[in-house]
Amino acid sequence: MKPGLKDREHRFIMQTYRRAEVEFVRGDGALLFDEDGREYVDLLSGISVTSIGHCSPGVVEAVSSQSQDLLHVSNLFYTEPMVDLAERLSLRSIGGPVFFCNSGAEANECAIKIARKHAHGRGIENPQIIVFEGDFHGRTYGALSATPGLAADKALGPMMPGFTAVPFDDAEALKTAFSTETAAILLEPVQGEAGVFPVSEETLSTARRLCDESGALLIFDEVQTGVGRTGSLWAYEQTAVRPDVLTTAKALGGGVAIGACVNSEELGQVLEPGDHGSTFAGGPVAASAALAVLDTVDEPDMLRRIRELGGFLATALGQISGVAEVRGRGLMIGLGLDAGLDARQLNAELLNRGFLANAPRPDTLRLLPPFVLSDRQAAAAVEAIGSALSDLRGKAGSQ
Numbered sequence: 331m332k333p334g335l336k337d338r339e340h341r342f343i344m345q346t347y348r349r350a351e352v353e354f355v356r357g358d359g360a361l362l363f364d365e366d367g368r369e370y371v372d373l374l375s376g377i378s379v380t381s382i383g384h385c386s387p388g389v390v391e392a393v394s395s396q397s398q399d400l401l402h403v404s405n406l407f408y409t410e411p412m413v414d415l416a417e418r419l420s421l422r423s424i425g426g427p428v429f430f431c432n433s434g435a436e437a438n439e440c441a442i443k444i445a446r447k448h449a450h451g452r453g454i455e456n457p458q459i460i461v462f463e464g465d466f467h468g469r470t471y472g473a474l475s476a477t478p479g480l481a482a483d484k485a486l487g488p489m490m491p492g493f494t495a496v497p498f499d500d501a502e503a504l505k506t507a508f509s510t511e512t513a514a515i516l517l518e519p520v521q522g523e524a525g526v527f528p529v530s531e532e533t534l535s536t537a538r539r540l541c542d543e544s545g546a547l548l549i550f551d552e553v554q555t556g557v558g559r560t561g562s563l564w565a566y567e568q569t570a571v572r573p574d575v576l577t578t579a580k581a582l583g584g585g586v587a588i589g590a591c592v593n594s595e596e597l598g599q600v601l602e603p604g605d606h607g608s609t610f611a612g613g614p615v616a617a618s619a620a621l622a623v624l625d626t627v628d629e630p631d632m633l634r635r636i637r638e639l640g641g642f643l644a645t646a647l648g649q650i651s652g653v654a655e656v657r658g659r660g661l662m663i664g665l666g667l668d669a670g671l672d673a674r675q676l677n678a679e680l681l682n683r684g685f686l687a688n689a690p691r692p693d694t695l696r697l698l699p700p701f702v703l704s705d706r707q708a709a710a711a712v713e714a715i716g717s718a719l720s721d722l723r724g725k726a727g728s729q
C-alpha cells in the first residue's frame with residue numbers, strides 16, 4: 331500500500347467498512363493488481379458488480395464514447411440511451427415500465443413505493459410488506475427497515491413501519507403472516523448477504539399464490555442474483571414463478587453505478603408524475619454502460635458458460651475436505667464449512683494466496699466470480715481453496 335494511505339483513510343473516511351490491507355490500482359478481466367504490482371484472481375467481482383470482468387472492453391468503450399458526447403442533462407428532457415435500456419430491460423423481464431436509479435437500495439425504495447401505492451389503490455389503509463429474516467435489501471431507511479437483521483439495530487432507530495419479518499423460506503409462516511393488509515411480499519430469490527441460501531420452489535409458489543389470491547404484489551430483489559449471476563439473465567427464470575416487480579443494480583452497469591426497478595406489463599404505470607424521482611437516474615453514461623453489459627451477458631453462450639463454470643466449481647469445491655456443503659445457483663456460490671473452521675480465516679488465507687472472496691458469515695465463504703474466469707483460473711481457485719482449508723484444518727486440529 332502507498333505509505334500513509336491507511337492513516338488518511340482512517341482520518342478522512344467515515345469508518346463504516348473494515349478494509350483488507352490491500353490497495354488496488356488496476357483490473358483486467360478476472361485479475362486485479364495491487365500497488366506493488368502483485369496479481370490477484372478476483373472471485374468476488376466487487377460483490378457481484380464487475381461480473382463481466384474488470385474494465386470490460388465494451389463497457390469502457392461505451393463509457394468513453396458517450397462521455398465525449400453528453401454526460402448529463404436531467405430527467406426533464408429526453409435522451410436515447412435510457413429509453414433503449416428501459417426497452418431492453420422490460421422486454422427481457424416482466425414487460426412493464428422501468429424506473430431508473432443509482433443503486434440497489436434505491437431500486438428497492440421504488441419497489442416499496444409501488445407496493446404501497448398499489449395497496450392504497452386497493453383500499454388498504456395501512457399496507458404491510460412481508461420480508462424474510464436474513465434478507466438484505468439495502469441501507470436507506472426503507473430498504474433498511476425491510477432488512478430484518480439490520481432493522482433490529484436500536485441505535486439507528488426508529489425504523490420505517492410497515493414491514494413484517496417471517497422465518498426464512500418458511501411457507502407456513504408466510505401464510506400465517508399474510509393478511510388483508512399485505513401489500514407485497516419482498517424477497518431475494520437467493521439470499522446473498524445472508525450467505526447464499528436459495529428460496530425453495532415450494533415457498534416461491536406459495537408466495538405467488540397468496541399474492542394472486544389477494545392482489546398483493548410479489549417483489550423479487552434481484553440486485554445480487556440478476557444480470558446473469560445465477561446462469562439466466564434473472565434468477566426467477568429458473569423458477570416456476572414470475573414476480574410483479576423486479577429490482578436490479580450491482581452488475582447492471584459493469585462497474586458504473588446504476589439501478590432499476592421494473593414492474594409487470596399487467597401492472598402498467600403505477601407511479602405518476604411527482605411520485606418519484608432521482609437526479610442522476612438513467613443518465614446517458616450509466617445507461618450506455620448497462621447496454622454494453624447486456625450486449626455481453628444476455629447471450630446464450632455467455633449464460634451457458636456461467637452455468638457450466640458454476641457446475642464445475644460446485645462439484646470441485648464440494649469434494650474438498652472441510653467443505654460441508656455448496657449452496658447457490660450458477661456463479662453465486664456459498665461454501666458451508668465444517669464446524670470449527672472459520673470462513674474469515676479462510677478468506678484471509680486466500681487473500682495471502684492472491685484470491686479475493688468474502689465471508690458473509692463465520693461458517694460460509696462466498697464466491698461471486700466474474701463470468702470471464704478462465705478454466706485455468708477456476709482450477710487454480712479450487713486448488714487455492716483446498717490448500718488454504720487444509721492449512722486451516724491443520725491449525726484447528728493442533729489446537
Ligand SMILES: *Cc1c(COP(=O)(O)O)cnc(C)c1O
Binds near residue numbers: 435
Ligand atoms: C447489494 C444489495 C442491495 C443494496 O444495493 P446497494 O447498491 O448497495 O444499495 C440490495 N439488495 C440485495 C439483494 C443486495 O445484494
